[in-house]
Amino acid sequence: MVLKMSDTINMVAYDREGNEYKIEAPTDMNLNVMEVMKGSGMDVKATCGGMALCSTCHIYIISDHQPEGPGEDEEDMLDQAFDVEDNSRLGCQLKIDSSLDGLVVKLAPQGS
């Protein structure tokens, strides 16, 4: 019997030191970019667990992807982040779906 593989996308994430993480993420598990980065062992605190309430998953989108948003909650929370640029997003607000295939992101500086 051949098990049907779930649909996946490939993305690349860079940590703050510039290390590259190649990530394969399923699109049918209701995951977000923060979760798959954390799950790949990257240093994402994700203090609030994905509620757009802490800004510790602040990332820059380097590829040409322009996911919908950021919404009001996300903008408000980005106010607590540092070095916010036009391509800044909260990873937890980016749902993994087929439109994000080929996504390239970088973790933003954390502050201390």
Place this chain on the structure above:
Amino acid sequence: MIQTDILIIGAGPTGLFAVFEAGLLRLKCHLIDSLPQPGGQLTEIYPKKPIYDIPGYPDVLAGDLVDNLLKQIAPFKPEFTLGERAETIERDNDDQFVVTTNKGTVHRAPVVAIAGGLGSFEPRKPPISNIAEFEDKGVTYMVRNPEEFRGSKVVIAGGGDSALDWTIYLADVASEVTLVHRREGFRAALDSVEKVRELNRRGKVKLLTSSQVIGLSGNGKLSSVVVNHKKMGGTEIDADYFIPLFGLIPKLGPIGDWGLEIEDNAIKVDTFDYSTNVPGIYAIGDINTYPGKLKLILCGFHEATLMCQSAYKRIHPDKKVSFKYTTVTGIDGFKDE
């Protein structure tokens, strides 16, 4: 000195519920929390968000859950040391723990339960390379005594309520107030935003939006900050004080140095009773780790319950715990002393 049976560090939901379970066993609790109010993350981060996995509540707002817990534990008269961070722990000659806060308040108990969640909430510090050099020499992360700023040039950064509230307050105190914010809009309450814009029109406050502070300079004491505008680039402005107000972020803090076994920023425990490697110190809720750990409030409640049974045996080694259902016994609260 404050003496109690179980000293609970962290007044989030797990710490609060531990008071109830301890109370059923006639054990008194005292809680320490670095935040000024009980509730931990629920109160500080998401009071208006619904929680759906508290048994018996199809949904409950985080803030309401905290209010209910406070009501539930009220008969057991918990006492609080709020706005102070547990800093050091020592064991005295009577095998009791002595915990001292950053403000010098001393607590003593035979059992310590760490229910510290993700750690103590501390101000978020901007990633400006030399910021540490200027801490308490012009850079301050909170306003304790506004008079300190009288007649000074103050730069405030941030877009939330505290940034705007202090901008408004200090407009009448400081000689010059500049508010720096990364975008045009503010998340703070509408009337404070309107007030700041009005003060700006009247020339009482300088407003630099789409900007951020990227550099600090001074000789031993802050004298200027570099503000970078998204399009126009950097300008240097004179500043005696820089107050970055970017909210709070939890850090494990001093607990990390208490000789407890730590793994991935969490305290390792034995799931038999959530004891740590130091007899008499327990860790419950989000701050602990064990195989299969889930950071859920409902798991914290369970952990608190089993911890109290073990704490009782430690405090009363000669007595047997008689397990009773609250439905049978009701709640027999503590009398005022």
